[in-house]
Amino acid sequence: MSGEDRLNRPGPARGAGAYDVIVVGAGLAGLYALHRLRGLGARTLVLEAADGVGGTWYWNRYPGARCDVESVFYSYSFSPELQQEWQWTERYAGQPEILRYLEHVADRFDLRRDIRLNTRVTAAHYDEAAGGWRIRTHDGTTLTASYCVMATGCLSRSQSPGLEGLDDFGGSVHRTARWPHEGVDFSGRRVAVIGTGSSAIQAIPLIADQAARLTVFQRTPNFSLPARNRPLDPAELTRVKKRYPHLRELARNSAFGVPQAPDTPSGSALAASPEERAARYGAAWDAGSLFGFSDTYSDLITDESANETAGDYVRARIREAIRDPATADRLTPRHHPFGTKRLCLDSGYYDTFNRSHVALVDLRSSPLVRVTRNSIVTTADEHRVDSIVLATGFDAMTGALLALDIRGRAGRTLRAAWANGPRTYLGLAVAGFPNLFLITGPGSPSVLSNMIVSIEQHVDWIADAIQWLSRRAAVSLEAADEAETAWTAHVDALSAATLLPRAASWWTGANVAGKPRVFMPYPGGLKSYRDTCDAVADDGYRGFIVT
Numbered sequence: 353m354s355g356e357d358r359l360n361r362p363g364p365a366r367g368a369g370a371y372d373v374i375v376v377g378a379g380l381a382g383l384y385a386l387h388r389l390r391g392l393g394a395r396t397l398v399l400e401a402a403d404g405v406g407g408t409w410y411w412n413r414y415p416g417a418r419c420d421v422e423s424v425f426y427s428y429s430f431s432p433e434l435q436q437e438w439q440w441t442e443r444y445a446g447q448p449e450i451l452r453y454l455e456h457v458a459d460r461f462d463l464r465r466d467i468r469l470n471t472r473v474t475a476a477h478y479d480e481a482a483g484g485w486r487i488r489t490h491d492g493t494t495l496t497a498s499y500c501v502m503a504t505g506c507l508s509r510s511q512s513p514g515l516e517g518l519d520d521f522g523g524s525v526h527r528t529a530r531w532p533h534e535g536v537d538f539s540g541r542r543v544a545v546i547g548t549g550s551s552a553i554q555a556i557p558l559i560a561d562q563a564a565r566l567t568v569f570q571r572t573p574n575f576s577l578p579a580r581n582r583p584l585d586p587a588e589l590t591r592v593k594k595r596y597p598h599l600r601e602l603a604r605n606s607a608f609g610v611p612q613a614p615d616t617p618s619g620s621a622l623a624a625s626p627e628e629r630a631a632r633y634g635a636a637w638d639a640g641s642l643f644g645f646s647d648t649y650s651d652l653i654t655d656e657s658a659n660e661t662a663g664d665y666v667r668a669r670i671r672e673a674i675r676d677p678a679t680a681d682r683l684t685p686r687h688h689p690f691g692t693k694r695l696c697l698d699s700g701y702y703d704t705f706n707r708s709h710v711a712l713v714d715l716r717s718s719p720l721v722r723v724t725r726n727s728i729v730t731t732a733d734e735h736r737v738d739s740i741v742l743a744t745g746f747d748a749m750t751g752a753l754l755a756l757d758i759r760g761r762a763g764r765t766l767r768a769a770w771a772n773g774p775r776t777y778l779g780l781a782v783a784g785f786p787n788l789f790l791i792t793g794p795g796s797p798s799v800l801s802n803m804i805v806s807i808e809q810h811v812d813w814i815a816d817a818i819q820w821l822s823r824r825a826a827v828s829l830e831a832a833d834e835a836e837t838a839w840t841a842h843v844d845a846l847s848a849a850t851l852l853p854r855a856a857s858w859w860t861g862a863n864v865a866g867k868p869r870v871f872m873p874y875p876g877g878l879k880s881y882r883d884t885c886d887a888v889a890d891d892g893y894r895g896f897i898v899t
C-alpha cells in the first residue's frame with residue numbers, strides 16, 4: 353500500500369489548490385512537518401514568505417549569529433542516517449553552518465517540491481461548512497486544507513524601537529533580525545548598537561573588530577555566560593555519533609531537551625556552604641552552557657535567596673572581566689533575578705568594553721530622545737554615528753500568529769480569542785479553531801527548551817493525531833473550552849511558583865507596548881510536558897472534541 357492510500361481525507365473537496373495539510377513556514381518546524389506528514393501520505397504544502405528555507409536561520413544573519421545549544425544536539429534526531437552523515441564543525445554552530453544544514457535537509461528529503469517560497473500567508477479562515485481551512489496568500493491566491501499547521505516561529509516578528517527621527521537618519525540602519533544577505537562592512541564607520549539582548553551580545557564583539565567607533569546603547573544589562581565555543585574535534589564527534597541513540601533519548605526525557613543526567617539538579621543552594629556553592633557555580637561558569645546553572649541546585653528559579661547566590665557569583669565574574677569600574681557597574685545585571693530573562697552565551701562580549709574605541713551608554717540614566725540625520729540624542733548627550741544596528745528583539749511567541757488574520761468558528765479572530773493573553777490547550781491547539789495546530793505555541797516548553805527537540809515532539813504528536821483522526825474517518829479535532837482554560841491556568845500556576853514572571857522579559861510580553869503580560873512558555877520541563885501530551889493522546893485525545 354502506498355503512503356497516499358494510508359490517509360483517509362476528510363474536509364474540503366479535492367482538486368487543484370486543495371491539500372490535506374498546509375504548513376505555514378519553512379523553518380526547522382515546517383521542514384520536519386512536511387517530511388513527517390508526507391510520510392503519512394498526507395498531501396502537504398508548505399508556504400514560506402522568504403526566498404529560501406531556514407526560518408530564523410534564514411533571517412538572522414548578523415555577525416556572530418550562532419546557536420546557544422550545542423550543534424550535536426541542536427539537530428534533527430528523526431533520521432539516524434542524517435545525524436550520522438552531517439559533520440558539525442563547531443561546538444556551537446554559526447548561522448551559515450546551520451542554514452547549510454537546513455538546506456541539506458530540504459534537499460536530502462526532497463522537500464523543496466512541496467515548498468512554495470516567496471509566498472506570504474495573509475489569512476487563514478476556518479470554513480465550517482467545508483470543515484477545513486481557507487488560506488490566503490499575499491498575491492490573492494486561496495488554497496484549502498483540512499488541517500493548518502502554524503510553523504511560524506517564536507522569534508520571527510522583529511520589534512522596532514519606535515525611535516523618533518529614525519526614518520530621517522542619513523546613515524545606514526540595519527536590524528539584526530533582517531540582516532542583508534551580502535553582509536555589512538563597518539570599516540571606518542561610527543556604529544551604534546541599540547539593545548543588549550542575545551543578538552547584540554553575539555554581534556557586538558565582531559562589529560567592534562571592524563568599526564572605527566562603537567557605541568552600545570543599553571537599557572537593561574543581561575546575564576551572559578562565556579560560550580567557550582571551539583572547533584569540534586572529529587574524534588569527539590565520532591564518540592557522540594556512536595552514542596546518539598542514548599543521548600537523544602536522554603534529551604527527549606530531560607527538562608530542557610539536552611542530555612542531562614536524570615538526577616540533576618539536586619538540593620537547595622541555601623543548604624550548601626559558600627565554598628560548595630562557589631565550586632558548583634565555578635564549574636557551571638566553566639561549562640560554557642546555557643543549562644550549566646540549572647544543573648547546580650534545584651531552587652535557583654523558585655527561591656529568591658537561592659537565586660541571589662547564583663546571581664552574585666555571575667555578577668562578580670562579569671565585574672572582574674571589565675577594567676573600568678563605572679562601565680563594569682553599568683554592565684552588571686541587577687534588574688531581574690538570575691535566569692528570569694533568557695540567559696546569553698557570549699564570545700568576548702564583556703572584554704569588548706575594554707577596547708578604547710567602544711563605549712557604553714546607559715539608557716536608564718539617560719533615555720533615548722530621538723535620532724537626527726547623523727546622530728542619536730539621549731537626555732544627556734548627542735552621539736554622532738554613521739550606522740545604527742537595531743538589536744531590539746521580537747514580538748515573541750504570539751507576534752507572528754497575530755500578524756495573520758486567523759479566524760476560527762463563526763469568524764472569531766485569534767486576536768479576539770487572545771485579547772487578554774494567549775490561551776491554548778497544550779500550546780498545540782486553540783478552542784474554536786478546529787484542525788489548527790501551533791508548533792511550539794504559547795503554553796508549550798518552546799523557547800525554554802532546545803527548540804528542535806520540542807519541534808520534533810510537536811510535529812510527531814500532530815502527525816499521530818491526524819493519522820488517528822483519519823483512521824476513525826473523523827473530520828475535526830478541536831480543543832474543548834474547559835481543557836484550554838484548565839491548561840492555561842496550569843501554565844500560569846507553574847510560572848507563578850517561580851521567579852520567572854518577575855522579569856520584564858519577552859517571555860512575558862513585557863517588551864511589546866500594550867501586549868498582555870502573561871508568562872507564555874510552559875515552565876514545567878519538556879519531560880513532564882511530553883508525558884502529558886502522550887497521556888492525552890493515549891486517552892483518546894482527552895480534552896479535545898472529536899467530530
Ligand code: NA7
Binds near residue numbers: 512548570743745863
Ligand atoms: P531581546 O533579547 O529581546 O533583546 C532586545 C534588546 O533590545 C534588549 O536589550 C532590550 O532592552 C532592547 N530594547 C528593546 N527595545 C528598546 C528600545 N526601544 N530602546 C532601547 N533598547 C531597547 O532580543 P534578541 O534579538 O537579542 O534576542 C532574542 C532571542 O533570540 C534570544 O533570547 C535568543 O533566544 C535568540 P530591555 O531588556 O527590554 O530593557
